[in-house]
Amino acid sequence: MADFVRVGLIGAGRIGRVHAESLARRVPGARLVAVSDIRREAALEAADLHGVPQAPADYHAILSDPAVDAVVVCTSTDTHARIIEEAAAAGKHIFCEKPIALDLANTDRALAAADRAGVKLQIGFNRRFDANFRRVHDLVAEGKLGMPHLVHIVSRDPGPPPIEYIRVSGGLFLDMAVHDFDMARYLSGSEIDEVYATGGVLVDPAIGAAGDIDTAVVALRFASGALGTIDNSRRAIYGYDQRVEVFGSAGSAIAGNNTPTNTVLLDAAGTHADKPLHFFLERYAEAYAAEVRAFCDCILQDAPPPVTGLDGRAALLAGLAAWQSYREHRPVAVGR
Amino acid sequence: MADFVRVGLIGAGRIGRVHAESLARRVPGARLVAVSDIRREAALEAADLHGVPQAPADYHAILSDPAVDAVVVCTSTDTHARIIEEAAAAGKHIFCEKPIALDLANTDRALAAADRAGVKLQIGFNRRFDANFRRVHDLVAEGKLGMPHLVHIVSRDPGPPPIEYIRVSGGLFLDMAVHDFDMARYLSGSEIDEVYATGGVLVDPAIGAAGDIDTAVVALRFASGALGTIDNSRRAIYGYDQRVEVFGSAGSAIAGNNTPTNTVLLDAAGTHADKPLHFFLERYAEAYAAEVRAFCDCILQDAPPPVTGLDGRAALLAGLAAWQSYREHRPVAVGR
């Protein structure tokens, strides 16, 4: 294989454009060779910005192009599983935004397809590539914290997405907390055995009317015996709040938010510092580039992807269990 | 009434000696006039240290002394309720260490006795007088956080107490988390409606053998609709870890640990700072003085005590519900 991966981007919406920028400018091991979007003008615009020769409306043109080694899938969630299956059949390596699907059957079919085709499948759990969280993970993995006993994850958005999005999103536990379930597994180095989820509609009644909740707390039991909590809100007035702590027998590691600057102002009213970076595009800018870099590296070196389809499946199972727990008002074992 | 309160101390163990010091030196509105302890030499030692004239082994000598206005009760938990009843009958105002009792019947009898006698009864929830936590409470009370949505309480000891103590302590949820249940009510300004508790024995198998747990997570639902989590461990290797966060519609307030110094060392290995203050005597030194000061003030000004018997009762009910939740593996409504 060459010393770079020829990548086709499928879906040029918000996150698609982030990956296009990374693939075109920030990942030496990638060449962005095609961009598709059902809105042709979105594909053309991204292609034009980065000097990409092909910009079909139909992603099948990418899948059938032998000059494409891999695809990055950034379409709407309901299309992920199908595109994975098709891309796998076409022999393309696949980076797919989370979640693979909102149900287990489709997820499993996609995983099986990738497996059968022998292509790499990496899921877009970008937070694993955040330097702060990665450091916590590494401290756990290196044994610096001893045996993990407690995990705490704070994950709050600056504001809720549009109600139309919420309706098809799978709801808070599948759309938002799914990242936190993955983070819980990633940080603790253990599977989640059981969840107890409770929540409410405190931010916006319209979210409740759409059948979702906007504020939640989840208690976790890990296979290792460790315990954990997740704390979610759809609206933190001060910005994107993404913090984690892992507490173990030998110490505790705490990762906080990043800020635009570290400049502090002392005046007659107090001591003032920046708010956290506003939202995921700012907070995870480096992480988005790093995950795509890692994807290309795993292809070039024929290594396993750092985040697998099974990771996506496990987070989905935790999210499904959380919804069941919330609805049945009891702790629920997470499927395997 | 005079401009000071004549106080008798009942119980001159570890926490009793802290209160003796406060009453003798740090509370202008108090005169420490008697110290009793079933171990007479402990009473004598404390009395001698502070120039206190009386040091009976039997606290009834204090209760029957008309020159005593109030008592501070620092005996073992199993005696609290009875002493409250006796002190109330003797017309003394009462400051009693938490918990009043490990069961509701004794608690209610003690509360009724104080009520009947018309004496003040303050419970030793010292953390309410910690400057960091008080600031969080005040920000909530002043509306600076809007409507509280989420509460997170970290409460970890540097090491477990002796197994003999654990056996009679009421266990983690009544001995340790009871402070956190009170903190949850104090910070949120709302009653706890329901708890879900999960836990394990990760620190020391002997704690499990004694029928207790040493690590726990509790999910809370408040009457206001807010949610919360408590995270407990009997052993944080880096010291006493006492932090809280209240997140609301208008902002979030976060209180951390105090440290011996704020001096930072940068060297070839990294940036290094102090560990948290070692344990409760260090962390809450000022809070212990402040709560006794507040107790004397409420007597002198004939105002309600800042922490009442009902506060003690509510925290007990949450702790009892937590044990039931833990045992029955389901969320449990907190009694009223």
Added chain:
Amino acid sequence: MADFVRVGLIGAGRIGRVHAESLARRVPGARLVAVSDIRREAALEAADLHGVPQAPADYHAILSDPAVDAVVVCTSTDTHARIIEEAAAAGKHIFCEKPIALDLANTDRALAAADRAGVKLQIGFNRRFDANFRRVHDLVAEGKLGMPHLVHIVSRDPGPPPIEYIRVSGGLFLDMAVHDFDMARYLSGSEIDEVYATGGVLVDPAIGAAGDIDTAVVALRFASGALGTIDNSRRAIYGYDQRVEVFGSAGSAIAGNNTPTNTVLLDAAGTHADKPLHFFLERYAEAYAAEVRAFCDCILQDAPPPVTGLDGRAALLAGLAAWQSYREHRPVAVGR
């Protein structure tokens, strides 16, 4: 000798009352047996507050009392040297507020008197007893920073003293920076060889009219070869700003301000924390008690005082050199 020191307080003004409180309540090795003040009612008030039997207007009554072991001198600066001489002649150990005098001749006469009499003489450089600064000193002394290369001291008051005080204070370099010169010696473990001082009147023209300056920068050369800077202002709108850094071949130690709480508020406008503690009575509350405790300890153990008359003399010499440097607009060697 007994296991406590019988102390007479001379001068019951602002700082005298702080020491009275310490001696009466916070220093187990002390008995406050007399308080004097030229304003008799100030003496009586302090004596009454702490149950002290004697409260003469004339401090000679204290000096001639054989039941007094030591004196704490908190009178106005112009009386310090004379009282030290008299107290030494009376065989009393002496704790004297800084500075001993504003000139070298009086300072040297006072030191000689204490020397001749064989009494302890401790100078009130309270900042040496601040936990943050002491940690920096200890890191230097333990070699954790290697050889010190650079010292930086920030020392800013929340507001200037009254103009009448400024007129007799010795001016910024003797009244205010003298603490910083002592801190520079204490932290670096080296004598100051040379100073270059520059300053201005930026806070209040009335300070300039009184012949003083209100803002200054001093560059230091130490005998060890290390260099340093002091940065002074008479008015920091956000409160008392007292920070130090020592940078050495093996690392750097940085000590900051203390705050009433460590609670942080995140809201729509940013992240907000407390201002520093307002002024010296708050910031150095513990240090004031600790220095008097150390004074009594050195008497009881017949050890050298932790801050000597020579320390006071050295800081004075640095301050005098700073004034000369400022006036002659050139670096000036510090006398020995």
Added chain:
Amino acid sequence: MADFVRVGLIGAGRIGRVHAESLARRVPGARLVAVSDIRREAALEAADLHGVPQAPADYHAILSDPAVDAVVVCTSTDTHARIIEEAAAAGKHIFCEKPIALDLANTDRALAAADRAGVKLQIGFNRRFDANFRRVHDLVAEGKLGMPHLVHIVSRDPGPPPIEYIRVSGGLFLDMAVHDFDMARYLSGSEIDEVYATGGVLVDPAIGAAGDIDTAVVALRFASGALGTIDNSRRAIYGYDQRVEVFGSAGSAIAGNNTPTNTVLLDAAGTHADKPLHFFLERYAEAYAAEVRAFCDCILQDAPPPVTGLDGRAALLAGLAAWQSYREHRPVAVGR
């Protein structure tokens, strides 16, 4: 003019490669059209990396190319002034690394040439584009600090450059502190009127043998009446230490170091955090891209460059005055 600037890079050493990367990937308004270096293979390597068509050894080929709008000059300091003159004569806009020259005559000739030619000349004071420092500048400019009274700049390298470099560098005050003199002007919004510089050889005797110093303190007087200090070391064992503070009548703004992560580890030994980012390439990665972006923007919008030749000249004058002050052991007025 087009909507991008065609840029030729002259000098493909360490900092040249940083600018090449920025021009090729991070500055939408730039097209990197040529790279030259006297070591042809360096030019070829950079050109190859970024797909740049021309890579001459002789930069005159760039100057004579009408398809080049602007040059970025990253050659050795002794060539800067001459290249500026030649580039100006060729009508190219010029971004030149600091310093323009180590003497005033060459600097002035270069400035005059750019002036005469009417081309933009921007000097590479990258720190002005650091987000932390820029925030301090903006707070001053917006009046949030009132009138600036004191400036403090810490600027320490992780280790000294090679002795051969030091020999031709102009020494600490022209090579290293020149950035700090610029920062002092930038932050305070005022010219430096006078400097007093003191220093020593504490890091490496070889630096002294080369006629330079490695540790220094500079006291500053600004035209506005403000005062300041700069604190320099060639070796901070914990990494690149770049902090500033501006203190004014209405508050103080403090900017600190950046770190790879903000993850904190608490263990039995203490609380541990990252060291600062290692050196300038890490700390100022974003600033380097931002300054080149600003350069291209000022060309495209025909606006004055954000850092001018006069800024380079002023910093040089301060550095020359610092050397004179150091040698003559007295404060020295900064030339205009």
